[in-house]
Amino acid sequence: MQIEPLDPHGLSRLSALHSADAARVLARVRDAALAGGTPHVAPRPVIDASWRRVMRIGIDPDRSTSSELLPAGELEHRRRATALGELLPSVSQGLITVVQASQQIMVVTDEEGRVLWRDGDRGVMRKADGICLEAGAAWSEETTGTNGIGTALELRRPVQVHSAEHFVRTLHDWTCAAAPVHDPRNGRLLGVIDVSGAESTFHPATLALVESVARLAEAELRDRHVRSVERLRSVASPILCRVGGRALAVDSHGWPAAVTGMPPVDRLPLPKSFGAGRRWLPSLGMCAVEPLPGGWLVRVEEASGPGEGAVSRVVLDLSGRRRTSVTVSGAAGQWTHELSPRHAELLYVLSVHREGRSAAELAADLFGDRTRTVTVRAEVSRLRRHLAQVLAHRPYRFADEVEVEVVPPPHPADLLPHSTAPAITAARRLPA
Incomplete structure (x- = not known):
């Protein structure tokens, strides 16, 4: 049987095959890739990139997926601390009927990939216990290899992982579709909503369903936030x-x-x-x-003298696989700000080019298109609202008097792994 190379939509084509045939195709792809060969059928780019990440970490593909569960007290603390708990009724309403009817389960994790809740078909939940897909278990890529939950957390976008696309062999009988949930109040990653089941229950539309539920959860948080700001306005306006x-x-x-x-x-x-x-x-x-x-x-407060509050040092921390931040410090104190993926790219490029970059040069660095200067100017403008004393313009650059330190990831290939910016992909190829 002739199979075309798997592009990002390759799972849709495999769904036309008998389940066992599709599993065999994916198993041959995985085995060839892990052996360092060139498979006759290329893995999807998102899966290939994930396999490379977990191989660098050193995960054994023949290991089990068991992990040390969170103690009951810590699990309850995490459940109470996350905004996902408030959204659980809405999430369940959107998914539970579907997952039960399709003999699957719904899983909700925190931002570290720890399972907080699960529900669905009782028989499937018993089978899930056998792979440690249970409350308190760890499902990040660092602990369990390529999987829907961990890879969605890594990429911060929805992803579907089917059968032998899972890095660890124990999961080859499973299929999963997962979507991250972000807090619209601050952009932080809250966790992941996942639907998992036997590989025979695979359907390409599952990913769209999970993504729509995640977006509805974010919309509910946004509506609640708007109402809370209105209440604050009613209190603050007379004071101001x-x-x-x-x-x-x-x-x-x-x-x-x-x-x-x-x-x-x-x-x-x-x-x-x-x-x-x-x-x-x-x-x-x-x-x-x-x-x-x-x-x-x-x-x-108005400045009492020249230089009060001036920034002297900036530390750009890119060592984390999912979170990046910038810490600015000076005579008045220290302040840390978590960066969006785009702002992390911008600051990294400016840290490399201390002499500065024009809008056209930054457009080429970020998008490979020098004409996208309007987008660049808008992003820099948003960033300068946070770091007004740190960034200068004409050209865009760090202020001359500011010392800049970049904390890189352990391996250059892990630099901003979600980024497709030309300047970042080129930096990943530099020797360690």
Whole structure:
């Protein structure tokens, strides 16, 4: 039987084959790839990249998928701490009837790939116990190799993994489709919604279903957030009417509810340790912060002398596989901001080119297209709202007086693994 190379839609073509035939095709692809040969049928790019990552980690493809379960107290703590708990009724309503009818299970994990909840067909859940797909188990790529949950976390986008596309042989009888859920209030990854079952239950539409449920969960969080900001606005507006100078009221995620004496801001990035008192913020300088019901009153202080609050050092931490951050420090203190994937790419390119880059050069670096200058200018503008004292323009660059340190991943090939920017893919090929 002649099979075309598997492109990103290759699973749809395999679904036309008998289940056993499809499994054999994927098994031959995997075996050839792991042996260092060239398979007659190329794996899908997303699977090939994942296999390469887990081989670098050193995972044994013949190991079991068992992991040490979280203690009951820690599991309950994680369930209570995540916003996914609030969304569980909506998630279950969207999926549970379908997964039960198709003899599958629904799994919800946190951002580390730890299983928090699962539900669905009882027989399938008993089989899932045999591969440790149970509450408290670890399902990141680092612990379990290529799988729907771990690979979706790694890529921060929906992914379907079928049969022998799983790196560990124990999972070849399974199929899974998973989609990450992000918190619209701060962009942070909350976890993953996954549907898993026997490989004979595979259907390419499952991925679209899981993704739609994940998007509905994010929409519900967004609606709740809008209502909370409205409540804060009703409290803060009378207060701001009596405050002189520049001030704003923000919620606990930095979203403004009201502002006075200054142009409106989209969002004020807040450090994790943010609290009442005098606080230095890179986008505003020194501020006086007071608590409000559901947020904070932030009053901007005028600088008392030259250089107050100036940034002296920036640490760009790219060592994590999923999270990246920038830490800025100076005489007034230290502040850490978690970066979006695009902003991490931008700061990395500017750290390499301290002399600066034009909008056209950055467009080529990020998109391979020098004409996409409007997109670049918009992204840099958003980034400068967070790091106003760090970045200069004409050309875009780190401020001359700022010391910049980049903390790279252990292996160059793991640099911003989600990125397809030409400058990043070229950097991954550099020798260690």
